[in-house]
Amino acid sequence: MPQFLASYTATDLFVIALGLALLAGGRKLYWLALGAIGFFGAIWFARHLPDLGAPSLGLGIGFLIGVLGAGLAILAQRMAIGLGGFVIGGAVVYWSAAWLTVPTGWHPGPWMWAIAIGGAMLGTLFAAVMFEAALLALTSLCGALMVAKASHLGPPHESWLFLILLCAGVITQSGRERQQD
Numbered sequence: 001m002p003q004f005l006a007s008y009t010a011t012d013l014f015v016i017a018l019g020l021a022l023l024a025g026g027r028k029l030y031w032l033a034l035g036a037i038g039f040f041g042a043i044w045f046a047r048h049l050p051d052l053g054a055p056s057l058g059l060g061i062g063f064l065i066g067v068l069g070a071g072l073a074i075l076a077q078r079m080a081i082g083l084g085g086f087v088i089g090g091a092v093v094y095w096s097a098a099w100l101t102v103p104t105g106w107h108p109g110p111w112m113w114a115i116a117i118g119g120a121m122l123g124t125l126f127a128a129v130m131f132e133a134a135l136l137a138l139t140s141l142c143g144a145l146m147v148a149k150a151s152h153l154g155p156p157h158e159s160w161l162f163l164i165l166l167c168a169g170v171i172t173q174s175g176r177e178r179q180q181d
Helices: 003-007 010-025 030-047 055-075 077-104 109-129 131-151 155-180
Strands: none
Touching: 010 030, 010 131, 010 155, 030 055, 030 077, 030 131, 055 077, 077 109, 077 131, 077 155, 109 131, 131 155
């Protein structure tokens, strides 16, 4: 195994692989996007809970929630995309606000959750009004966020990686859409 990979856990590598898959073809894999955000959210939540006893328990919970999210996306596409817009919009705004605290010194304090809920509502509105564009944007946002957070590069580098991957995901998916037309 290469030396630089030794510092990553299997979960980190799995999250990075899912994020890259979403960046490359997320618009067509909307069910994977919702499953991935469910997995990623559950893993993040499990890491912030008191000791679960075994690290694999958090991975198992994440996998179960991810499968449920993917199943929901397949069965109820429009509702699932709205829910995905809510979750992804909230997550992106929450982590973006957290990233801004380091270079600027600004901290939203107790308003952090209100800001995240505002982003979640914007994500839902975006997903409902502009379905195809929302799929492209939300899967790119989700993939870029997953890779950036799992990279453990630290605040300024994670922010730059997020922005670069977001642009790459939008360009890649937009190019595929034009080729198919």
